[in-house]
Amino acid sequence: MEKRKFMHLPLIMTVSFLTAFPVLLFPQDCLAGPVVLTNVKVIHASSSGRPHLDPELEHLAGELKSVFKYTSYRLLKVETMKLPFQNRGKVKLPGGGNLAATPLSGTGNRIRYLVAIEESGKLVFSTEIMLDRNRSITIGGPRHKKGYLLFNISGKVL
Amino acid sequence: MDIKEACRQYDEKTAGMFVDGELDQKRAGQFREHIRDCGCCRNLVALYSKVGNTFASNAADEVSFLEHTAFRKKVFEAVRKKERKRVKRFPGTSTPLKNVLKPAFIAAIIISGAFLLYSDSMPVKEPSAIVNSVYTDTASVMIMETRKEKHTIIWFSGS
Numbered sequence: 001m002e003k004r005k006f007m008h009l010p011l012i013m014t015v016s017f018l019t020a021f022p023v024l025l026f027p028q029d030c031l032a033g034p035v036v037l038t039n040v041k042v043i044h045a046s047s048s049g050r051p052h053l054d055p056e057l058e059h060l061a062g063e064l065k066s067v068f069k070y071t072s073y074r075l076l077k078v079e080t081m082k083l084p085f086q087n088r089g090k091v092k093l094p095g096g097g098n099l100a101a102t103p104l105s106g107t108g109n110r111i112r113y114l115v116a117i118e119e120s121g122k123l124v125f126s127t128e129i130m131l132d133r134n135r136s137i138t139i140g141g142p143r144h145k146k147g148y149l150l151f152n153i154s155g156k157v158l
Numbered sequence: 159m160d161i162k163e164a165c166r167q168y169d170e171k172t173a174g175m176f177v178d179g180e181l182d183q184k185r186a187g188q189f190r191e192h193i194r195d196c197g198c199c200r201n202l203v204a205l206y207s208k209v210g211n212t213f214a215s216n217a218a219d220e221v222s223f224l225e226h227t228a229f230r231k232k233v234f235e236a237v238r239k240k241e242r243k244r245v246k247r248f249p250g251t252s253t254p255l256k257n258v259l260k261p262a263f264i265a266a267i268i269i270s271g272a273f274l275l276y277s278d279s280m281p282v283k284e285p286s287a288i289v290n291s292v293y294t295d296t297a298s299v300m301i302m303e304t305r306k307e308k309h310t311i312i313w314f315s316g317s
């Protein structure tokens with residue numbers, strides 16, 4: 001009778017271990033709340049030189065061209081960050097500045113973001129936006145090599 | 159009770175044949191004479207006659223019931239035939255309405271499914287981002303929205 005009682009013990013222990021293993025291995029991923037996959041594309045837009053369009057920007061450029069007169073769109077950098085809510089992700093910008101994106105909260109189909117741009121340690125621009133989970137926003141303005149820098153930001157809650 | 163115990167002259171069969179009119183005239187006359195004095199045979203004749211009448215009456219009812227059932231069946235069949243003929247048709251055509259509605263229903267389901275699947279590629283109504291607040295120390299800020307996909311763009315002019 002006693003033997004029968006503990007018959008399933010090895011099985012229970014194995015299942016428990018396999019369940020607990022990922023938590024032990026990746027405690028932050030398993031125990032933390034939702035993570036926001038934040039994607040930042042740094043684009044150089046200019047009208048100097050030959051017309052150019054990076055294939056990765058094809059879809060976005062269609063939209064940008066309807067507003068801007070630039071003939072060249074080059075993808076300088078892509079940064080994808082897994083950010084828990086309220087955690088800031090930093091992207092180093094060409095020219096020495098920084099872009100910081102912080103997912104603040106998720107409401108309905110949108111993610112509330114705080115985006116800040118620093119140049120030489122000084123905040124030059126910041127905005128709070130409600131970004132559609134399946135779409136993106138483009139922020140532009142800083143001058144860079146006969147053109148301007150554009151930052152295309154998108155987010156997805158994992 | 160055995161009724162023939164009291165009459166030794168005639169048996170039940172003769173009484174039955176008399177009631178059914180199967181006796182010849184002579185024998186029938188003799189039997190008629192006999193039943194005037196024989197209560198047993200008279201009762202028996204009365205009983206057989208009653209049974210015969212009841213049977214005849216029931217048989218008539220039965221026949222009438224059978225005829226009625228057959229008639230009803232015929233009427234029902236005729237009505238059904240008419241109903242079959244009275245199929246609703248698509249206005250202006252000879253196509254039965256259900257033949258049109260069925261494919262239309264299937265098409266509606268397919269279109270709805272396709273709409274849900276490719277809703278991302280459908281024109282959007284809301285901006286990709288709603289700008290709650292902006293801070294900048296530069297000269298100006300512009301918030302734009304592309305016409306096609308309502309992609310939100312914030313532009314700040316460099317200092």
